[in-house]
Amino acid sequence: MNPQKKNPLELRPIGVIRSKIKERSKAPKQGSEGAPDVWLEIYPFTAPALDGLAVGDELIVLTWLHRAHRDTLKVHPRSDPKRRLTGVFATRSPDRPNPIGLHQVTVRKISKNRLRIGPLEAIDGTPVIDIKPVLCEIQKR
Amino acid sequence: MNPQKKNPLELRPIGVIRSKIKERSKAPKQGSEGAPDVWLEIYPFTAPALDGLAVGDELIVLTWLHRAHRDTLKVHPRSDPKRRLTGVFATRSPDRPNPIGLHQVTVRKISKNRLRIGPLEAIDGTPVIDIKPVLCEIQKR
Numbered sequence: 001m002n003p004q005k006k007n008p009l010e011l012r013p014i015g016v017i018r019s020k021i022k023e024r025s026k027a028p029k030q031g032s033e034g035a036p037d038v039w040l041e042i043y044p045f046t047a048p049a050l051d052g053l054a055v056g057d058e059l060i061v062l063t064w065l066h067r068a069h070r071d072t073l074k075v076h077p078r079s080d081p082k083r084r085l086t087g088v089f090a091t092r093s094p095d096r097p098n099p100i101g102l103h104q105v106t107v108r109k110i111s112k113n114r115l116r117i118g119p120l121e122a123i124d125g126t127p128v129i130d131i132k133p134v135l136c137e138i139q140k141r
Numbered sequence: 142m143n144p145q146k147k148n149p150l151e152l153r154p155i156g157v158i159r160s161k162i163k164e165r166s167k168a169p170k171q172g173s174e175g176a177p178d179v180w181l182e183i184y185p186f187t188a189p190a191l192d193g194l195a196v197g198d199e200l201i202v203l204t205w206l207h208r209a210h211r212d213t214l215k216v217h218p219r220s221d222p223k224r225r226l227t228g229v230f231a232t233r234s235p236d237r238p239n240p241i242g243l244h245q246v247t248v249r250k251i252s253k254n255r256l257r258i259g260p261l262e263a264i265d266g267t268p269v270i271d272i273k274p275v276l277c278e279i280q281k282r
Contacts, residue, residue: 009205009268011150011239030276046238048214052231059230062241064150073189089200089272090193097187098152098270100203100241127150129239131230135171 011064013127014049015042021123024067028121029078030092031103037118040128047113053131055110061103062130063122068099101126104134152205154268155190156183162264165208169262170219171233172244178259181269188254194272196251202244203271204263209240242267245275 018039021027028035040061042050053059072095074085088096101122109116159180162168169176181202183191194200213236215226229237242263250257 009152009154009207009270011152012211013150014238046214049228049230049237051215051226051228053228057231060243062239066150070153073187074192085192087190087192087194089190090198090274092273092276096190096271097155098203100271102201102243102273129150130237130241132233132243133231135233 011129013043013064013129014046014131015040015128017063017120017122017124017126017128019120019122019124019126021121024123027123031105031119031121033121035119035121037108037116038120038122040115040117042113042115044113050110050113050115053107053110053115055107057107058134059105059107059117060132060134061105061117061120061128062132063101063103064127064129065094065099065101065122066125066127067123068094068096070095070097070099072096100129152270154184154205154270155187155272156181156269158204158261158263158265158267158269160261160263160265160267162262165235165264168264172246172260172262174262176260176262178249178257179261179263181256181258183254183256185254191251191254191256194248194251194256196248198248199275200246200248200258201273201275202246202258202261202269203273204242204244205268205270206235206240206242206263207266207268208264209235209237211236211238211240213237241270
């Protein structure tokens with residue numbers, strides 16, 4: 001039995017991606033595959049949590065891939081029909097039970113509650129749910 | 142305005158951590174700081190998504206740190222009162238608006254719907270919300 005069934009876990013978006021990529025079909029599969037820089041707009045309620053971030057930091061941004069299919073359990077990796085059907089937990093497919101995207105980015109600019117970051121492949125309007133420093137590069141702060 | 146406010150994002154736990162660590166106060170701050178191996182019990186509805194995982198794989202496990210404080214926006218890094226208050230997005234504190242834990246682990250054993258993985262610092266009973274392969278080591282599958 002799933003003990004959380006009666007007490008669902010609810011995410012609070014902390015911000016949103018503003019990107020020139022408007023459709024999922026136009027997005028690269030990974031940030032390293034030609035994705036652009038984007039703006040991350042942080043909602044005011046959580047702005048104090050940015051204190052300490054600086055230009056040049058390497059971050060992991062967690063997004064909610066709101067156009068993903070949550071009932072998909074197997075996919076052809078890289079959408080290549082010649083590759084055998086594989087469990088989504090062995091792939092980075094956006095289609096999965098909890099469609100959370102992990103994106104390693106560099107901070108290019110900080111302008112009040114907006115961070116210019118990249119490269120990032122998520123589409124315009126994608127909710128952001130967390131920001132974490134990359135551990136190995138920041139001495140466990 | 143937060144456009145998601147009327148349409149909250151709900152996570153479906155895909156499994157649960159079974160660990161000898163029972164309390165948050167006994168957990169190391171990072172997996173690399175002496176954390177044990179644990180069992181990850183996958184719920185039956187999502188078991189097909191494991192297909193393709195193998196012993197020795199390096200994975201990123203995403204957990205929901207259910208004992209964390211979601212209203213905390215600043216912390217003293219590493220719980221060290223001598224370090225200045227810092228925004229949680231510049232730290233790996235479990236206390237943050239969406240308390241998602243990221244854990245890089247190795248698969249030690251697979252037994253039907255249970256994965257033996259480690260090291261992992263989350264406490265017994267922690268919900269698991271996603272599993273992803275580490276990209277750089279698996280050639281983008």
